[in-house]
Amino acid sequence: MDFLDPILFGFGVVLTPTNLAFCLLGVTLGMVIGVLPGLGPTATIAILLPVTYAIPSETAIIMLAGIYYGAQYGGTITSVLLSLPGEASTVVTTFDGYQMARSGRAGNALGIAAIGSFIGATVSIIAMTFVAPVVAGFALDFGPPEYTALAVLGILLVSTLGTGAPLKCAIAALLGLLLATVGRDPIVGAQRFTFDVLYLTDGFDFVPIVMGLFGLGEIMYQLGARAEAAVATSEVGRAWISKQDFRQSRGAIARGSVVGFFLGILPGGGATLSSLVSYGMEKRRSKTPERFGKGAIEGVAGPESANNAAATSSFIPLLTLGIPANSTMAIIFGALLLQGISPGPLLITNNPEVFWGVIDSMYIGNLFLLILSVPMVGLFIRIVRVRASILSPITVIVIMLGVYTVNTSFYDMLVVIGFGILGYLMKKYGYEPGPLVLAFVLGGLLETAFRQSLRIFNGDLLGFVERPISGTLFGAVVVFAVVLPLLRYARNTRRARSARSGDEPKVDVGA
């Protein structure tokens, strides 16, 4: 049973009092910010980056991971009770969950969501425990061309699979890559785009950019569009389910878990996408699809299992390839770099305490979450009543002081404000900050890999296609960058035409 040793070693890491405490802190924080509409897990993790300097690396990542998957549980609560999704990944839960709450079945909806989430996450963790080392072993042979292809594909998938306009996502990603070039050239050491500013000689720091775009930008955005005070439909003290509920939804939970696991691995996939796919799948499979949208319990169970499974499995590409699958993973990638650890295929051998510690912490974290979310729902629902006008000043102070502490730099504070403004303007003009951050994180790696490949191939660009793995990956790039957009364009033109003839009121413009 040799392969069990590292897993047991991981539990040894998690079960120390410090790591257990930070795991509990992470998942609780995740629940809380999941319940609060507004700041999502991405922003919270960004804001907490300075704190991670003070604690050991595995502890830091265990806490940050807990925030991410904990938020998936928390977001469900407001979706069901208020039809206010705390997270993008729980939007579909509002469809049927809120209807269940309105007909007095809020407890059942929350109960099945919690159990579905737990099962989805656990299935995903078990699969990850066995799949991740295999992927990491496979990736050991990757050279610069493969990493070029992988990084391009990752950035591209995040841009095209997201909900934003693909062209705008691509522009945001390119801006992120350009921002990453500021400072010293990685190979020849020339200064680029520094405009003789001393602060820029080493390039932009990751922390102020992320805190600005996700943290401050989000707050600035919400100041202009204050959320109204939410009122719960029904008082819920605890969640429960009946035997019949479980029988009705176990198929959905099983399918959701599998869908979530696979979509989570895909770059650009993650929790939001898989919850949508699972909902669509359950609706299509159902013998009574008309119940969906009117309180079908499968419509809660499936997506909730899927988003938790995906939140878990999206760690696989990060921990094994060093390629973050979405913007939250991009921030955790940054957090690892801040700790002096470069995520990639060597992580499992060089830093087993991080690799196995994080994976095993998820078993424990999900157990914590199940305990937190079933009997203590009533407690969390009270948090929704904290007004944004009180929360945002506190958050702003945490951001400003936090970023100052990283380098005790007054300039970092100005950079945060600058990127806060950029984040705000991007949102107003329809750009997502996610692709920018992901591209910024991968920028250095991508450029170095690209230039090394050019030297290896002696300038022959065809070399990228001739190597089997990078060739396959670049094939995928072409499919996603050229073929799919064309198909989509054709479909939209068709739709637009049928709309003009008057039988479809809604036009899906250029989506």
Add this chain to the structure above:
Amino acid sequence: MPEPAAARGGASSGSTPRSGAEHTTAEHTTAEHTAADYEDEDLGGPLSPFPDEEPDLPRWVGIVAGGVPLALGIAGVFSAFDLGIGSISNPGPGLWPLVLSAAMAVASLALLALGHGLHGAERFGRGWRITAVATLSLVVFTYLFEPLGFEITTLLLLAFWLKVIGKETWRMTLTIAVGTTVVVYLVFIIGLSVNLPRLLFF
């Protein structure tokens, strides 16, 4: 606008459901609507639960949305040449920025040509003034931070955001502002013993 504010938490992949202009939001407020709008067919597309709509905004918004990255891309191309392109087999420092800037210019041109500039854009509304005042207060805070120490500036910034921007009562303002400053002092100075600029007599 409760929904977009709520949904824009920016979870995985930064992909958040968009409900463009305000009239769209109103449509999606009830769950029946959202569920009805969501068709299986949409799964092949951008996978958004909300069908995108071209928001009703002035044309200049779309032109700015495409024009600014276009200008950046063009400027980037020129600076990249200044840095030195090198050759394909031995790339100079400017080659990579050149590839990126050119791609950005092309993508922006495509955005303008297809008329997708307004895609996902939102009305600034009256909210931008609050945002501007809030941003200005942060700049003032930053410049006073080192000369005055964190205690006074933190207290003042909190009070300003709570009272002027958040329109809280004086009692609430004082409680939260003083409470947060004390907690910050305990956590940052006593707990983590990090370096923050301090008042001498504190």
